[in-house]
Structure formats: structure tokens, C-alpha cells
């Protein structure tokens with residue numbers, strides 16, 4: 529009876545992933561496919577613990593669960609499955625209007641968390657692609673000194689599907705394009721920077737530049753004028769005091785005004801504590817730049833590529849901090865070597 533009330537229309541078309549068609553002609557309904565519905569619940573749980581769509585595609589392939597069309601998974605297909613409101617019990621048309629109510633695979637709470645997490649990751653990805661990679665302008669090529677930027681190098685699997693691989697790559701400048709083709713895997717490099725910020729630099733005090741507004745001695749002049757107005761006519765020293773105050777007022781008004789200036793101030797927290805509050809790549813990048821950090825990067829190579837056991841050139845990832853910035857004075861003073869570079 530309830531089933532009948534919920535499904536006032538018959539389902540038309542191919543069932544979405546997670547469902548199969550049941551019922552007679554003109555009274556077709558969608559019901560969860562036990563295997564696919566179970567896979568969706570597992571994938572959603574893993575996604576909410578931080579696994580990427582790419583990782584989950586590999587997981588589904590490895591579990592032997594094909595797509596609706598019987599193929600292997602790519603992030604776009606999985607994303608479409610996870611974005612489909614049918615998982616929460618609504619089959620919708622292109623405008624988002626409910627066509628048919630179906631038994632949900634996810635409860636409302638899980639569905640909302642899933643959509644929010646997908647939105648969050650999508651916006652984060654968008655920011656990074658707009659050129660604010662965490663190490664853009666901070667990473668420098670250790671071979672030629674050129675700036676390194678994020679590169680998305682596509683690779684193709686045997687079955688023709690594409691996978692994204694991200695690198696920091698030496699680009700040189702507009703007048704002198706890079707010739708060294710120095711590349712370093714982005715994820716590994718960012719992990720090394722995270723480690724450096726959360727261990728080596730973490731305990732040192734943080735400073736910020738504070739702009740002190742300039743002034744034309746208005747406050748002091750105001751006080752002198754107030755004292756003048758409040759002078760007591762019956763005071764035997766009235767005239768002497770008035771002369772003195774008028775002279776002081778004239779002196780203050782003749783003083784040059786003080787321009788605004790910036791000064792370094794301790795914030796009271798540590799570099800590590802502040803780093804932990806930074807959420808986006810752009811914020812982290814800004815802080816790395818404020819600290820005056822330069823990260824020199826070179827990917828090591830085996831000496832003889834044919835012999836995997838030959839001793840190669842080691843990777844270089846060195847963290848250099850500018851002494852000029854004044855933001856890392858204590859850290860630099862504490863270093864055994866004076867150059868301020870650590871590996």
C-alpha cells in the first residue's frame with residue numbers, strides 16, 4: 529500500500545547505478561541492487577574519510593564492480609553517480625524536479641554530508657587550478673634557478689582512460705624558457721613542505737608586520753587646548769600657566785607630523801600553530817612567502833637508468849629562509865650553520 533502511494537508513476541529508461549527495475553509494465557519501480565547499493569555505501573563512507581574519487585575508482589575496479597555500462601571507473605563517472613539525488617530517494621528531471629520517489633540507498637544526513645564534501649573538494653580544486661598552488665613562486669629549480677609551477681601531466685592507462693599526475697615543473701622565464709625540464713611530483717613535494725613546517729619550524733615564534741598609523745600630534749594638541757579651557761581664572765598663576773600652555777600648543781603645532789610606519793610584532797603563537805589554521809593552498813603559499821622561504825628542488829636520477837641498483841643523484845629539496853625578512857630570526861640564530869639552508 530505504502531509502496532503504491534510512493535510510486536504513482538512508472539519508471540522509464542535505464543536504471544541508474546545502484547538500482548534495478550522491478551514490477552510489471554506501466555508500473556515499473558526502482559529498487560536497490562544489493563551489490564551495487566552496498567558498494568555505494570562503502571564508497572561514500574570511504575570518501576567521507578578522505579579518500580579521493582580516483583582512489584575509489586581503483587577500489588571499485590579491484591572489487592570487480594563495473595559501471596552501469598560494464599566498464600571500469602573514472603572519477604567523472606563516479607562523481608555523477610555520487611551526485612545523483614536518486615541515492616537519497618528522488619529520481620529527478622534535468623531541472624531538479626522529482627519525477628519518482630524511490631527507496632533511498634543513503635540516509636538524508638549522509639547524502640547531505642556527501643554533497644557538502646564534494647562541493648568543498650570541487651572549490652578547492654578550482655582554486656588550485658587558478659594558479660595558486662601551495663608552492664607556486666616558492667619552489668625554485670635547483671638546476672637552473674628558474675621558477676617552478678604546477679603542471680598537470682596526463683597519462684593514459686592501457687585501457688585508454690586518463691589519469692592526472694601533478695608535478696612542480698621548471699618553466700624558466702618568458703624571455704628564457706626552461707631547458708632543463710626539471711620536474712618533481714607535487715604531492716611528495718607538498719608533503720615535505722608540510723613536514724618542514726610542522727616539525728623544523730613549528731616551535732618558533734611567529735611575527736607579523738603591523739602598520740602603525742602616523743599622526744600630526746592632534747591628540748596632544750587637543751589635550752593642551754582642553755587644559756587651556758579648564759584654567760581657573762582665580763588661580764594666581766593663571767597668566768603664567770596660560771602662557772606656558774599656549775607656548776606648548778605652538779610648539780606641538782610646529783612639529784613635523786609622523787608618517788605611518790610598519791613594524792614587526794610577535795603574534796604570541798608559533799609558526800606551527802599558525803600553519804595548522806591555514807586551510808587553503810593560497811593561504812599557505814602566502815605564509816611561506818611572508819617567511820621569505822625558497823625551496824630548491826631537483827629530482828634525482830639513477831646514474832645508469834638501465835641498472836636500477838646504480839647509485840644515483842639524490843633528490844634535492846632544500847629549504848632556504850631569507851635572513852632579510854626578520855620573521856625567522858630565532859630559528860636562523862639557532863641553526864648550526866650560518867647559511868640558513870637546511871635539507
Ligand SMILES: [Zn+2]
Nearest residue numbers: 669672698708
Ligand atoms: Zn630549471
